Amino acid sequence: MKNRIRFIGIICLSLLFNSALAQNSEIYQFSLEDALEYAFKHHPDLLNAMADEERAMAQRNEVRGIGLPQINASFDLNDYVNLPTSLIPAQFLDPNAQEGEFLPVQFGTKYSATANVTANQLLFSGDYIVALQSSGTYIQLAEKSTIKTKSDLALNVAKAYYGFLINQEQLTLINSNVERLKRLRDETQSLYDQGFAEKIDLDRLKVSYNNLVVQQTNIRKMMALGYANLKFQIGMPLETNIVLTDKLDDDLISGLELDNNGFEYTDRIEYQLLQTQQKLANQSLKLDKVGYLPNISVFASVSSQAQGNELFGPSMDWFPIGLVGASVSLPVFDGLQRKFKIQQSKIDLMKLENTIKNTRRGIDLELESALVTLENSLANVESQQENIKLAQSVVETVIKKYQLGTGSSIEVTEAEADLKEAQTNYYSALYEAIVAKLQYQKAKGTLID
Numbered sequence: 001m002k003n004r005i006r007f008i009g010i011i012c013l014s015l016l017f018n019s020a021l022a023q024n025s026e027i028y029q030f031s032l033e034d035a036l037e038y039a040f041k042h043h044p045d046l047l048n049a050m051a052d053e054e055r056a057m058a059q060r061n062e063v064r065g066i067g068l069p070q071i072n073a074s075f076d077l078n079d080y081v082n083l084p085t086s087l088i089p090a091q092f093l094d095p096n097a098q099e100g101e102f103l104p105v106q107f108g109t110k111y112s113a114t115a116n117v118t119a120n121q122l123l124f125s126g127d128y129i130v131a132l133q134s135s136g137t138y139i140q141l142a143e144k145s146t147i148k149t150k151s152d153l154a155l156n157v158a159k160a161y162y163g164f165l166i167n168q169e170q171l172t173l174i175n176s177n178v179e180r181l182k183r184l185r186d187e188t189q190s191l192y193d194q195g196f197a198e199k200i201d202l203d204r205l206k207v208s209y210n211n212l213v214v215q216q217t218n219i220r221k222m223m224a225l226g227y228a229n230l231k232f233q234i235g236m237p238l239e240t241n242i243v244l245t246d247k248l249d250d251d252l253i254s255g256l257e258l259d260n261n262g263f264e265y266t267d268r269i270e271y272q273l274l275q276t277q278q279k280l281a282n283q284s285l286k287l288d289k290v291g292y293l294p295n296i297s298v299f300a301s302v303s304s305q306a307q308g309n310e311l312f313g314p315s316m317d318w319f320p321i322g323l324v325g326a327s328v329s330l331p332v333f334d335g336l337q338r339k340f341k342i343q344q345s346k347i348d349l350m351k352l353e354n355t356i357k358n359t360r361r362g363i364d365l366e367l368e369s370a371l372v373t374l375e376n377s378l379a380n381v382e383s384q385q386e387n388i389k390l391a392q393s394v395v396e397t398v399i400k401k402y403q404l405g406t407g408s409s410i411e412v413t414e415a416e417a418d419l420k421e422a423q424t425n426y427y428s429a430l431y432e433a434i435v436a437k438l439q440y441q442k443a444k445g446t447l448i449d
Contacts, residue, residue, distance in 0.1 A: 027241045032161050034245075035234050039157050043235035046153055049146040056142040060135035066128055070120045078112045079311075109307040111316065116303035123297055126290025134283045141276045147448075148269045153233075154448050158438050160233045164226040165248050166431045171219045173423050178216055181209045181416060184399065188409070201409035208413045212420070253378060253433045256440070260367055265360055267445030274356050281352050285345040291338050294330040363443070370436070370443040377433035384426035391415070391422040 030038070040046060083106040090097035122128060185205045191197035231238050265271045301323050308316030331338075398415040401407030441447040 027243055028236075029243045029245050031245045032158060035157055035161055035230070036154055038236065039153055039234035040150060043153055043233075046146070046149050049142075049149040053139070053142040053146055056135070056139045060132075060139060063128075063131050063135045066125075067122055067132070072118050074114075074116045076114045076116075080108065080110050080112075083108050083110070110309045111311050112305070112307045113316075114303060114305050116301065118299065118301045120297055120299045122295070124293075125295045125297075126293040127287060127295075130283055130287040130290055134280060134287070137276060137280050137283060141273070141280065144269060144273050144276055148273060151269055151442065151448050155438055155442055157230075157233045159435055160226065160230040161244065161246070162248075162252070162434045163431060164223065164230055165244060165246065166427050167219055167223045167226050168244075169248055170424070170427050171216070171223060174212065174216050174219060174420070177416065177420060177423075178209070178212050180399075181205065181212055184402075184412065185209050187403070204409045204413050208416055212416075215420075248430065253381065253430075253437055256374070256437060258371060258375060260371060260444070263367065263444055265363060268363055268443075269445065271356075271359060271363065274352070274359055278349070278352050278356065281345070281349045285342065285349060288338060288342045288345050292331060294328055296326070296328050298324070298326045300324045367443045370440040374433070374436040374440045377429065377436040380429040381426070381433045384422065384429045387422040388419075388426050391419040395419045 028034075028038075085104050085106050087102040087104055090101040090103045091099065093103060185202070188197050188202050188205050192199060192202045227242075228238055231240060231242065236242070266275070301321075303321045304318045305321065306316045306318040310316060395412075395415045395418075398407055398411045402409065402412050438447065
């Protein structure tokens with residue numbers, strides 16, 4: 001019986017272990033769109049940006065509450081351990097007392113209590129009106145900051161995604177090159193063993209093969225780093241397994257309208273942020289100016305007082321008190337503080353206008369530079385594609401000649417090196433073209449919807 005129970009326990013533990021292992025080994029399949037969707041839900045920078053939006057909304061509600069009735073209640077209870085003592089002229093009680101003589105007397109009751117409810121309502125305040133407007137602008141600023149964070153995140157994720165695909169394709173090609181060179185090395189080794197090949201030819205092939213294996217190892221390490229970088233960029237735990245489903249093809253860099261006509265500065269989120277900051281600066285200036293206006297409010301108070309020598313006893317009667325009133329406050333002279341605050345706000349606004357003008361020039365330069373870089377990158381990709389075809393053809397011809405005994409190992413080594421260089425150059429050009437496309441879309445403000 002004990003052995004049976006132990007056996008069942010082992011089975012349960014095994015099932016639990018296998019279940020946990022299966023959960024840890026869960027594999028996610030991500031297209032670029034899937035990766036972006038995951039990043040937009042999990043990346044800490046974007047989550048913080050959205051939290052700032054919520055905070056801005058809470059701040060607006062806080063400001064709005066200033067214009068609502070402010071109601072407070074209080075209750076005071078006093079226990080006079082020793083009643084206050086006053087001195088009165090003795091002649092008040094004894095006409096025969098000497099002048100200047102005083103008698104100590106105690107007035108009041110041992111206990112007193114006061115219950116009070118007050119209400120205040122702001123009727124007019126320039127500061128409040130402008131602050132309420134500014135709180136709405138802060139929400140707009142937070143929303144635009146979120147969009148900018150989203151745009152920056154999309155660029156980083158796309159670069160990491162395509163960078164990994166590039167390394168993946170490079171590894172596939174170099175694996176093929178390694179296999180081809182290994183076969184040629186083994187064939188040459190066999191010929192050398194039979195006395196039909198020279199040792200120098202065999203050594204050259206071994207050197208080329210060893211160099212290619214080292215490069216293969218380096219690319220694998222770069223892939224591991226790129227794999228981790230992609231998971232970091234989308235906000236995924238590094239121990240999670242993912243598989244990329246998109247493929248590299250010419251569609252990634254095709255179908256682009258290489259034309260800056262119709263572009264507006266407001267298409268750029270950075271420019272929109274500056275416009276919102278300018279709006280805030282104007283509201284700050286307005287806030288300083290309305291400080292010269294009066295603040296008007298009304299108030300009401302209802303209270304009740306009670307006194308007696310017995311705490312809450314029948315002799316402790318309550319007496320109501322009520323009042324209403326209005327308050328008007330108007331700044332008369334503040335030592336010219338507000339005047340110089342207005343002066344500072346105007347200077348800040350002027351500086352921001354200068355920044356906006358310079359940003360326009362920077363956007364113009366960035367847009368033109370991104371367009372030229374993209375056009376050059378596309379032309380380079382086409383050129384490198386042609387180079388690969390030529391290098392591949394040369395390798396095939398040289399190997400055939402070498403196998404027929406009409407070529408040398410030097411020709412094979414040089415052809416293999418040229419092919420490897422052409423392939424490396426192609427994928428470098430392709431990645432640069434993809435990044436140039438992303439940068440151009442970002443420059444035009446069309447990277448994300």
